[in-house]
Amino acid sequence: MGDDGDSGRYSVAFPRRWWYPTCRSSELTRRPRAVTLMDLPLVLFRDGGGRARALTDRCPHRNAPLSLGTVHTDGCLECAYHGWRFDGDGRCRAVPGRTTGDAAAPARDAPGHATREQDGFVWVWGDGAVPPAGDPFALPELTERGAGEVVFPCDLDCTLHAALENSLDVPHTAFLHRGLFRGGEPTEIVAVRDEVPGGVEVQYLGEPIGFGPVRRRPGSGLTFDHWDRFFLPSIAQIEYRVPGWLRIVNTILHLPLSPFRTRAWFVVRFWTRAPASVVRPVVLARGRQILRQDARILAAQNENVRRFGGERYASTELDLIGNAIWLLLRRAVQAERDGGPAATPGQAEEPALSHTSVTFTV
Ligand code: FES
Ligand SMILES: [Fe+2]
Structure with missing residues (x-):
């Protein structure tokens, strides 16, 4: 059947290295928001600068969903369980109760995904391990008066x-x-x-x-x-x-x-x-x-x-x-x-x- 052949199909065709829409910008407030991208749990939140950020929705400490947490006054996402805090890139910035040492350590980081806000949507890059390339799909502008x-x-x-x-x-x-x-x-x-x-x-x-x-x-x-x-x-x-x-x-x-x-x-x-x-x-x-x-x-x-x-x-x-x-x-x-x-x-x-x-x- 040439290019219209039907053989070899399987249910999931999911290219990862693309921008996906995850919510409307207006839906993302200071409250963290849970979403899944092809079964991968993500937490979306706005950092101290109001920028949309996306992390894997799992606290590196004891697996609590980060989406149950809150955004601290320092703009970090604070886990609801023991209060570890993560910045927009997923770096661990605070471990409450610790009196010595630096909170930051790669093993304590939450993997992040690149984000972009465009046309009133929060877009997330589908592959956290690969830097984004290109821009999200641009919605068409209707320039006619009264559109x-x-x-x-x-x-x-x-x-x-x-x-x-x-x-x-x-x-x-x-x-x-x-x-x-x-x-x-x-x-x-x-x-x-x-x-x-x-x-x-x-x-x-x-x-x-x-x-x-x-x-x-x-x-x-x-x-x-x-x-x-x-x-x-x-x-x-x-x-x-x-x-x-x-x-x-x-x-x-x-x-x-x-x-x-x-x-x-x-x-x-x-x-x-x-x-x-x-x-x-x-x-x-x-x-x-x-x-x-x-x-x-x-x-x-x-x-x-x-x-x-x-x-x-x-x-x-x-x-x-x-x-x-x-x-x-x-x-x-x-x-x-x-x-x-x-x-x-x-x-x-x-x-x-x-x-x-x-x-x-x-
Ligand atoms: S599970 Fe998140 S701080 Fe302990
Ligand atoms: Fe239809």
């Missing part, structure tokens, strides 16, 4: 790959979301897939403008400009445009909490001719409705994969985005195994993604 934003999170019972595929898979929208999203009169559209720096993009041509099942007639000439994109390691992006009428960019940031649980933040930035205050509640209500249907089927899919003790896939040419995501994730993991800092398109031995065009109905 609005809606952000909502959702925890999904599924793998990172399943969540990414679901976000970007068009064929299921006409079936699972029939009547809500698509699923009116069948319309023939063309999908054109190309590899782009750091990911893959599919452009859809010929979809009549409409909302839910209510669409302009095919052939009326009024169509959406529509792109779906995946960027390594965990970003899905859906963009719709009708020049002069609307632009919607839904960027979905994913955090793999564990092999079978994935957190997603939907960051919907939009501009329409209607005021943002009118559009916002519609986007939110419709988005949540669609998401409930996705969450239900993903959880059932996940449960079945576990019941059968593994995954099995049979694809057609319509599965062009899910298979591309899988290939790119696998390539990134392979590049790390080979010792590269991070994967770049075409770097590893995996075949390149071919330019592909598919015609189908939705």
Whole structure:
């Protein structure tokens, strides 16, 4: 099956040497916050300078979760058990009760992960042993006057790959979301897939403008400009445009909490001719409705994969985005195994993604 082959899959494709979103900046106060990154417990906190920091959530002294601690007046994270204190880099700075010697010693340090705050999110570098390279994914700016934003999170019972595929898979929208999203009169559209720096993009041509099942007639000439994109390691992006009428960019940031649980933040930035205050509640209500249907089927899919003790896939040419995501994730993991800092398109031995065009109905 060329680059869309389904053999050799396994559940966890997790490239580590990338930036992952871990929480919204507004959620990280002076109170430490626990989160997992593919089952690795981390504690996030703000140091004395207000900077977001991330340490492994285990006190080197006696294994107490550091996330149960507090931030001391000196900006160090203080363990709740015996009060050892750690600075933002994880260095042990104080051992209460000790009258001699220096608190600092490498064995008493808590391993740290690099952090970055960008676009209102706290990003953590996935590999504590390797210095970060590059920047976190940049959210798109909508410069149109009166543009609005809606952000909502959702925890999904599924793998990172399943969540990414679901976000970007068009064929299921006409079936699972029939009547809500698509699923009116069948319309023939063309999908054109190309590899782009750091990911893959599919452009859809010929979809009549409409909302839910209510669409302009095919052939009326009024169509959406529509792109779906995946960027390594965990970003899905859906963009719709009708020049002069609307632009919607839904960027979905994913955090793999564990092999079978994935957190997603939907960051919907939009501009329409209607005021943002009118559009916002519609986007939110419709988005949540669609998401409930996705969450239900993903959880059932996940449960079945576990019941059968593994995954099995049979694809057609319509599965062009899910298979591309899988290939790119696998390539990134392979590049790390080979010792590269991070994967770049075409770097590893995996075949390149071919330019592909598919015609189908939705
Ligand atoms: S377990 Fe943290 S100070 Fe003892
Ligand atoms: Fe969906």
